């Protein structure tokens with residue numbers, strides 16, 4: 001063995017070191033570096049080897065190595081490859097630097113550099129080799145490569161289970177001897193499951209409990225989720241203590257697995273949302289279409305039946321508007337759950353938006369209507385929402401394969417039509433499609449088109465019904481009532497087209513035309529020198545709520561030149577009660593124009609005295625249903641008297657509608673009613689006739 005170096009204190013400072021001293025220092029330095037250093041002669045025999053290389057070859061002293069060749073120390077294939085490199089260096093005289101090769105003894109990597117050994121004359125007499133252990137760097141590189149491989153798999157969207165299995169195998173590959181396992185807690189699950197294990201870990205057939213209850217043996221690295229939670233752990237058996245870079249790598253792997261799981265859940269959610277409703281989790285229209293097609297195909301093959309059902313929650317808007325959207329959402333979830341509870345296997349419920357659900361029922365022993373009745377009852381179970389006790393009703397329309405349609409499109413259209421019929425019939429009912437509905441719908445559509453054309457062609461005319469003062473007998477006003485002068489059907493009465501006009505929104509232009517015609521006619525009578533009368537114009541809810549309504553009234557007055565005090569707008573009690581505050585604001589705006597307001601059909605709504613006081617009104621019109629049975633119905637007489645007293649209490653004029661008999665007129669006079677309108681005095685009549693009547697009485 002080479003001699004130990006002396007300490008620096010022993011070196012005399014005053015003189016130049018001797019050659020022997022220099023040699024000793026050099027040898028000491030060479031022996032203390034961890035790198036391998038050697039020199040060989042031209043035949044490949046060791047001339048010199050440092051302590052590190054001697055020990056690595058299982059020898060004790062340099063003398064033991066001097067004279068040996070690589071063939072004496074290593075298997076012949078390895079010795080041959082070293083010999084080839086060194087021979088090239090010696091023959092070419094060119095160094096071979098930075099060659100990376102596996103250790104011949106033990107595990108790990110070396111970086112070898114070989115330079116020619118020359119004598120003083122520069123002649124190559126052998127080779128000098130130096131090598132450095134680069135095992136750590138090589139391991140770091142392979143860990144980085146493994147990490148990159150894992151990240152690539154995540155980026156490529158490899159499915160979760162194979163990805164976890166590959167990750168466990170990869171750990172075993174890059175960290176020899178390691179046992180690793182991935183334990184996961186799936187969304188919503190209580191228990192942790194073994195999702196993947198390296199082969200050595202799998203071989204000892206571990207379970208989550210084995211791992212979690214044995215912290216001395218297994219070290220657990222958290223697999224975190226993007227939202228700050230934890231999906232599970234990457235458990236590593238600490239059979240051998242790993243260096244810091246390995247733990248860093250394992251922590252990185254746990255993080256990568258966390259990202260992979262996040263991505264997996266995101267992808268699952270995206271796939272789910274493509275076919276489901278985000279709020280209720282029910283299938284959406286896409287999934288319904290697909291499943292319904294299957295159900296119809298099967299029913300066709302087996303001559304079976306399928307029911308397509310439209311279900312709409314009654315007055316849902318009211319809940320949304322009054323209790324807020326969060327409560328509305330909650331309500332929809334409750335309805336979705338209740339339908340799902342009842343619908344039974346093999347059938348399907350989907351939410352297609354808002355409060356509309358479509359059900360596809362497959363045939364069972366129980367008939368479809370009974371099943372729907374049960375669903376309706378379930379939905380109607382009392383519930384508490386935002387602190388309020390509620391009971392829901394719904395309108396249901398059903399169409400059956402193959403009776404009411406053979407394709408999904410036909411069945412959807414017909415079930416929808418049936419549901420609308422249920423709504424029209426006062427809601428809270430089940431309607432089965434009937435071909436008559438389709439006929440009606442077609443007629444309605446045709447009528448809407450005709451109405452649209454009627455507006456363009458100005459086919460609407462006004463009839464006028466006079467209103468008589470109870471005391472003077474004078475005509476104090478007229479009500480303008482619209483008629484449709486249909487090109488083929490003749491005069492069509494408002495009961496036949498006003499509801500359709502309201503539904504389609506055409507009431508707005510129709511109402512506007514009525515307003516202009518009525519103001520124009522009233523002004524015309526004044527121009528003809530007839531005593532001025534107040535003209536009443538009916539205004540529907542849609543028209544009253546329309547943005548430009550006040551502007552249209554002002555324009556009709558301005559166009560005709562009629563002073564505003566001669567125009568009275570009639571609105572129904574139910575219209576005002578829908579949105580009391582909004583109605584009051586609009587009524588004040590009309591008042592500001594100088595126009596007066598009357599409540600039409602009074603007594604049929606639910607206005608209280610306190611609400612009534614807030615409306616800026618001039619007149620109440622008692623609904624004709626209270627007058628019709630006078631004097632036979634004592635209740636109606638009592639109600640009529642009460643309305644007259646109420647009007648007087650509120651300092652409002654009061655007029656009774658639908659007065660057909662002298663007895664009714666007498667009773668109303670005695671009750672203190674200011675004026676009457678009805679067939680007793682005159683039916684609604686065309687403008688020319690009305691002009692004649694007014695002229696006769698003036």
Ligand SMILES: Nc1nc2c(ncn2[C@@H]2O[C@H](COP(=O)(O)O[C@H]3[C@@H](O)[C@H](n4cnc5c(=O)[nH]c(N)nc54)O[C@@H]3COP(=O)(O)O)[C@@H](O)[C@H]2O)c(=O)[nH]1
Pocket residue numbers: 465479480481482493494495498511514538539540600601624657658659660677678679680684
């Ligand atoms: N939005 C608008 N609605 C309008 C307009 N014009 C009319 N209407 C509304 O249509 C409903 C039916 O009106 P109509 O068929 O004209 O019937 C009116 C009278 O003919 C009828 N009436 C009058 N006196 C009697 C009677 O003694 N007996 C009896 N059985 N019927 C009678 O009442 C109708 C007037 O009612 P009202 O409007 O409530 O005063 C009707 O609801 C009209 O409001 C319009 O331009 N726009």
